[in-house]
Amino acid sequence: MNQQNGFHVAVVGATGAVGQQMINTLVKQNFPVSKLTLLSSSRSAGKKVTVNGEEITIQEAKPESFEGVDIALFSAGGSVSKELAPEAAKRGAIVVDNTSAFRMDADKPLVVPEVNEDDLKTHNGIIANPNCSTIQMVVALEPIRKQYGLKKVIVSTYQAVSGAGAAAIQELMDETKAVLADEAFEPKLLPVKADKKHYQIAFNAIPQIDKFQENGYTFEEMKMINETKKIMHLPELQVSATCVRLPVPVGHSESVYFEIEADGVSADEIKALLKDAPGVVLQDDPENQVYPMPADCVGKNEVFVGRIRKDIDEARGFHMWVVSDNLLKGAAWNSVQIAESLVKLGLVK
Numbered sequence: 001m002n003q004q005n006g007f008h009v010a011v012v013g014a015t016g017a018v019g020q021q022m023i024n025t026l027v028k029q030n031f032p033v034s035k036l037t038l039l040s041s042s043r044s045a046g047k048k049v050t051v052n053g054e055e056i057t058i059q060e061a062k063p064e065s066f067e068g069v070d071i072a073l074f075s076a077g078g079s080v081s082k083e084l085a086p087e088a089a090k091r092g093a094i095v096v097d098n099t100s101a102f103r104m105d106a107d108k109p110l111v112v113p114e115v116n117e118d119d120l121k122t123h124n125g126i127i128a129n130p131n132c133s134t135i136q137m138v139v140a141l142e143p144i145r146k147q148y149g150l151k152k153v154i155v156s157t158y159q160a161v162s163g164a165g166a167a168a169i170q171e172l173m174d175e176t177k178a179v180l181a182d183e184a185f186e187p188k189l190l191p192v193k194a195d196k197k198h199y200q201i202a203f204n205a206i207p208q209i210d211k212f213q214e215n216g217y218t219f220e221e222m223k224m225i226n227e228t229k230k231i232m233h234l235p236e237l238q239v240s241a242t243c244v245r246l247p248v249p250v251g252h253s254e255s256v257y258f259e260i261e262a263d264g265v266s267a268d269e270i271k272a273l274l275k276d277a278p279g280v281v282l283q284d285d286p287e288n289q290v291y292p293m294p295a296d297c298v299g300k301n302e303v304f305v306g307r308i309r310k311d312i313d314e315a316r317g318f319h320m321w322v323v324s325d326n327l328l329k330g331a332a333w334n335s336v337q338i339a340e341s342l343v344k345l346g347l348v349k
C-alpha cells in the first residue's frame with residue numbers, strides 16, 4: 001500500500017469471503033496500490049481492518065465513495081453492483097465486478113486473462129469477472145481448444161460451500177458439530193438462502209446451486225453454459241452442466257467430459273499440452289495416486305488438472321478432473337489478475 005506511482009483501489013464488499021481474499025491478493029501480488037479504500041454495506045461500515053500493518057476503517061459504499069478511485073473491485077452481491085458499479089464507472093473508475101449482474105451484457109467483457117485478455121481492450125468502464133466454476137474450467141479447456149478445436153463439454157461440479165459466503169462455511173461447521181454430538185439443528189442458508197427450503201450440507205451432497213430456472217437447470221448451471229461460450233468466443237460450443245454442493249469449505253472440483261475436433265489425439269498429448277499451459281498445474285500420475293484435491297489447492301492461484309484419460313467409446317472424447325480455490329482463481333485472484341492485465345495493457349487512466 002501507499003506505493004508511489006500506484007493506483008487508488010477500492011474493494012466493495014470488503015468484509016465478505018471474497019472481499020477479504022481480494023485484499024489479501026492485492027498484498028500478496030504486490031499490486032501497485034497508492035491508496036486502498038474499503039467499502040461495504042452500512043451493516044459492516046465502521047469495522048476496522050489491518051492491511052500490511054495499516055489500519056483501515058471500512059466505509060459505507062455510496063456513489064461519492066468512488067471519486068478519485070482508479071480501480072474498483074466489486075464483490076458485494078448483484079444488487080449492490082447494479083446500483084453502484086455504473087456510479088463508479090461514471091466517476092472514472094474501472095470496475096471489475098465479481099457478481100453475475102453484467103456478465104452476459106454484450107458491451108461488457110467477461111474475462112479470464114489466460115483465455116481472453118484482449119477482450120479487456122473493448123471495456124466501457126465495467127468488466128465482469130466470471131462465475132467461479134466457469135473460470136477454472138475454461139483455463140483448462142482453452143489450451144485444448146487452441147490446439148485441437150472443441151466441440152462439446154459436459155461438466156459435473158463438486159462445489160465448496162464458501163461459494164455461498166463465509167456464513168455458509170459456518171453453517172457447515174455448526175451442522176457437522178451438531179451431527180457428531182447428536183444434537184438438533186436447522187439449516188438456514190444452503191442450498192440457497194432466498195429459496196423456500198433449506199437442507200443439511202454436513203455429510204451430504206446437494207444437487208442445487210442457485211435457484212432453478214424454468215428449463216430445469218439452475219442459474220449456476222446456466223451461468224457455466226452461457227459464460228463458457230462467451231469467454232471462449234465459441235457460440236456454437238455444446239455445453240451442459242450439473243452443479244452439486246459438497247461439504248467442503250474451500251475448493252471447487254469438476255469432472256469435465258470434452259470432445260475435440262481433431263482425430264487421433266492421445267491422452268498423453270493432452271497432458272503434455274496442459275503441463276505447459278498458463279495458470280495450470282498438471283497433477284496426473286495415477287500409478288502414484290497423484291491427482292488434484294480441494295484440500296491441497298486452498299490458498300493457491302493455479303488451476304489443478306489430473307485424471308486425464310480417453311473416453312472408452314468416443315474417439316474424440318476425453319475426461320479430466322479440474323480443481324481450484326474458488327475464492328482465489330474463482331474470484332479474488334482472477335479479479336486482481338484482470339487489474340494486472342489492465343495495467344500491463346495501459347488501460348488504466
Ligand code: L14
Nearest residue numbers: 098099100131132163164209
Ligand atoms: O455467480 O453459491 O458468482 O457457490 C458464485 C458462487 C453464484 C453462487 C456467482 C455459490 C456465484 C455460487
